Amino acid sequence: GQGRLVRRTDRSGVTVELGYNLYGAPLFKKEKDSAQGDFYEYTPEGLLKCAISKGMRYAYEYDAMDRMTRKSASGRTLLALTYDKNGNKISQADVTGKVTEYAYSPLDLLEKVWDDGKELAAYTYNPDGTPKAVTHGPIRQEYAYDLDKNLTGLTVRSGDALLARNSYTYDGNGNRTLKRQLGGET
Numbered sequence: 001g002q003g004r005l006v007r008r009t010d011r012s013g014v015t016v017e018l019g020y021n022l023y024g025a026p027l028f029k030k031e032k033d034s035a036q037g038d039f040y041e042y043t044p045e046g047l048l049k050c051a052i053s054k055g056m057r058y059a060y061e062y063d064a065m066d067r068m069t070r071k072s073a074s075g076r077t078l079l080a081l082t083y084d085k086n087g088n089k090i091s092q093a094d095v096t097g098k099v100t101e102y103a104y105s106p107l108d109l110l111e112k113v114w115d116d117g118k119e120l121a122a123y124t125y126n127p128d129g130t131p132k133a134v135t136h137g138p139i140r141q142e143y144a145y146d147l148d149k150n151l152t153g154l155t156v157r158s159g160d161a162l163l164a165r166n167s168y169t170y171d172g173n174g175n176r177t178l179k180r181q182l183g184g185e186t
Contacts, residue, residue: 139163150174 004024009015019027023046030037039052047066051058058078061070065087071079080093086108092100100120103112109129113121122135130149134141144153148170156164162182169178179186 146170148174150176 004020005018007015007017014031016029016031018029021027021042025042025046026038026040028037028039030039036055038054041049041051043049043062045066047062047068048060050060056073059070059072060068061072063069063083065083067081067083067087068079069081070077076095077093078095080091081089082091084090084104086104088102088104088108088110090102090104098116100116101114102110103114105111105125107125107129109125110123112119112123120136124132126132126145128149130145131143133143138158140157142153142155142157143151146152150168150170152168152170154164154166154168155162165182167180168176171177
């Protein structure tokens with residue numbers, strides 16, 4: 001077992017056996033004296049190639065950069081993913097046909113997320129890459145930082161309504177020493 005859990009028995013007396021490959025990745029998990037269980041197969045690169053769980057066989061496909069591009073069961077695509085040339089996920093389609101798309105800045109920072117063509121979230125950043133604002137529907141969160149990139153302010157609005165206004169103070173070691181919010185301070 002090389003220090004890994006190879007057998008466990010629950011309080012009902014059910015014993016589960018676990019097996020691993022040379023690299024420590026799981027190969028199987030099954031109840032003792034049962035043909036049912038979970039079984040795993042890997043590519044030579046160590047990527048999950050297929051998994052069998054509760055009688056269902058799942059297959060995984062990858063691109064040349066070892067990024068998962070497809071998960072399927074019995075030939076039916078459950079999840080399909082595409083990436084841009086920088087490795088950022090740009091789309092994800094699930095078994096229902098729902099498509100989630102992602103857009104990035106030239107610095108590979110996530111800027112927008114769409115769900116079936118409808119904008120779900122938008123992100124803006126400061127020049128140093130720290131988040132400046134996140135908008136999700138009517139909710140907008142704005143962030144402020146000190147020179148050490150410690151969060152010093154958080155404002156949350158829903159339309160014109162102020163939901164939260166927090167400010168934070170830190171000591172010289174970066175430990176937060178004070179939090180002020182609409183209801184008081186701690």
